[in-house]
Amino acid sequence: MIGKIGTGKSFRGCLNYLFEGRLQQTKAMQLHEMEKKQAEVIAYNQCFGDKRQLVRDFIEVSKLNSNVSKPVFHLAISFAHGDAGKLNPQDKVDMAEKLAKEFMFHNNQYVVIEHSDRQHQHLHIVANRIGYDGKTATDSNSYKRMAEYCRKMELEYKLTKVLSPNKFLRPEQRVSQEKRVDQRKEALKNHLLQAIKQCKDLPALKKYMEKQGYAVELGRGIAFIDKQQVRFKGSQVGYALMDIEKKLKQEQLLKQQQIQQQRLQEQKQQQELTKEQEQKLNYSKGISI
Structure with missing residues (x-):
């Protein structure tokens, strides 16, 4: 499994992306993007409601520490294609809780969202770095902590093992x-x-x-x-x-040309065969005379 973590300024922007996907050029394309995402909330912690309510509540609590410019924690967990079906819904919730404890926001607001828009399972956790006590969950050494967390979960749930980034490996384990x-x-x-x-x-x-x-x-x-x-x-x-797009058109044009050439070749062969049959017929008639 692979984990990613980042901090941000906007709860609204983060949740909009997770529920609605990337911004599209037309309304129809945007609806298609949302349907493709199939976003489903599988766990709430210290919060509840639809997207609008979540944004409002997250923002209200983040005001308890106005000195933090990036109150958003966005964590993503992606599972290998071969691990599909190994985890049940409770396993995923448990893993999110363990991740929250790893990064010390388990008493804060967070929501766990599952996406079904790809061929492998993946989860998103959006958390408020600011707790109800005004304290802030640190993002120090976040990449290393995330890599270590992933290796622990792979062992605990018997998931496909993935190499951690080189800087978190011993020299003999590193790959260029x-x-x-x-x-x-x-x-x-x-x-x-x-x-x-x-x-x-x-x-x-x-x-x-x-x-x-x-x-x-x-x-x-x-x-x-x-x-x-x-x-x-x-x-x-x-x-x-x-x-x-250009290569696809060229390839289709080439295939059409090949089909035309093949048809011309077949026509030529048929004409030659017909001519040969006619010559044989005329020859046979000449003998008969």
């Missing part, structure tokens, strides 16, 4: 970051190359890449998120959205 990135980029490029060859349009390509385990973000550009939650823009691997 450049090698990690290059391998992921190369895998993505190979999958995109096959997708372009096999797919007739962008929706078909998106569906193909999702079957390969990638989450696909489509908007003004295109981005891919692999099973390890590493995100690459298409342009980072030489396949920007415009390039993909």
Whole structure:
């Protein structure tokens, strides 16, 4: 499993994203984005209500310590594709509670949201760093603490093990970051190359890449998120959205040309066969005469 953590200024912005997804260009596209997210609250702590009520309550409590400019804790836990079905709803709630204790906001307001918009399970926890006593949950060493938490949960729930970031590993355990990135980029490029060859349009390509385990973000550009939650823009691997659309058209044109050439070849062969049959027929008639 992979964990991510960040702090922010806006509870409204964070919860809007988790419930509604990325901002789309049209209302219809936004509704589709929301349906795709399938956001479901599976646990509340020291708070309750819909998105609007949560935002209001979080903001009210954060005012107890106006010196903190970033009162939002946003934590995400992503599980490997092969771990699908291993965790029941209570397991997920328990894991969120353990994460809250790890970061010392277990007595604060927080909400646990599950998304079903990808082929693997993942959770989001939005927490108020400010407690009812006005004290602030620290974000010190947050990345290291998150990595350690993930390794503990993998052992406890028998989940797929993932390497922690290099800086949290012993020297003999470390893998070249450049090698990690290059391998992921190369895998993505190979999958995109096959997708372009096999797919007739962008929706078909998106569906193909999702079957390969990638989450696909489509908007003004295109981005891919692999099973390890590493995100690459298409342009980072030489396949920007415009390039993909262009290559798809070229591939379709090439296929049409090949089909036309094949048909012409078949027609030519048929004509030659017909001519040969006619010659044989004329020859046979000449003999008869």
